[in-house]
Amino acid sequence: MQTLNSTQLATSETQPITQPNFLEIRDVSKTFVTPKGEFPVLDGVNLSVKEGDFMCVIGHSGCGKSTLLNMVAGFLTPTEGEVLLQSQRIAEPGPDRMMVFQNYSLLPWKSAFDNVYLAVNSVYTGKTKAEKMEIVNESLAMVGLTEAAHKLPKQLSGGMKQRVAIARALAICPKVLILDEPFGALDAITKEELQEELLKIWTDHKVTVLMITHDIDEALFLADRLVMMTNGPSATIGEVLEIPFERPRDRTRIMEDPKFYELRNYVLDFLFHRFAHDED
Incomplete structure (x- = not known):
């Protein structure tokens, strides 16, 4: 070698x-x-x-x-x-500081949109609902998941689940x-x-x-x-x-x-x- x-x-x-x-x-x-x-x-x-x-x-x-x-x-x-x-x-x-794990860590009963919204809603307490929704939509678009926004994790492939996890992490601008x-x-x-x-x-x-x-x-x-x-x-x-x-x-x-x-x-x-x- x-x-x-x-x-x-x-x-x-x-x-x-x-x-x-x-x-x-x-x-x-x-x-x-x-x-x-x-x-x-x-x-x-x-x-x-x-x-x-x-x-x-x-x-x-x-x-x-x-x-x-x-x-x-x-x-x-x-x-x-x-x-x-x-x-x-x-x-x-x-x-x-936001962390993304190998196992995605998504809430299985919430859609891709709602998994990201949960993080945005908890951090941006001073923003309106419309502003928070815009942040979520922009974050999902960034990882190519606009059309899958309302799918549950069980309806997503492994790669799509990881995209959701990355979008959730980046949505709050860590x-x-x-x-x-x-x-x-x-x-x-x-x-x-x-x-x-x-x-x-x-x-x-x-x-x-x-x-x-x-x-x-x-x-x-x-x-x-x-x-x-x-x-x-x-x-x-x-x-x-x-x-x-x-x-x-x-x-x-x-x-x-x-x-x-x-x-x-x-x-x-x-x-x-x-x-x-x-x-x-």
Whole structure:
């Protein structure tokens, strides 16, 4: 396998920071108390994110990826350290951070429109019903679901359900969009279609994105930087890889670029050699 050492590939440690940090994870550790005692999931995680970044997080199962992003969302609090958004400590969930899960998390008895309206109605308390409905319609149109607005989740495909979840998250204009393997359960064709849509939405709105993925190709196509986690327990960030491909990105052109395969092999080596799971 062809690999590159850390001097051949730019990481966050070798690139100067030229913009103020928008989101900061400072010396974060997380330990859960279990019936068998304390279980350290994360240990000493530090990460700085610029406003408008598209950052992917990759690592083996159990390395604390979801735990880390749940602390950014405010669903969990660090045992040690702190997470800051625009210099304000995150202590609870808020509409400035919206999360999209792999399992869609839609209310099955509500239509696509009503699932999005529920979020809009709870955040935009000062707007009229007509204004809220306009926001919902614009959000569904953004993800190509205008004609499916009044369908129930059971009437939608997996890809359409995920579009609803993304529309719901973006309808309230969050500062940070958090995606926990949003395309992991989708077929390859639908996954690629939604990757393209997500990039277009990100380009148009410049929301800061943090996304967990197990798909190296997906990360290299989407991200500005790829955060590579070490194994748990007591996982931390092993490296942050800068993705050099210019935007807007063309999938075919990237896949034909030799640099793509150099980067892909580098990530594979990190995951399956330097930080391979132990065989039991």
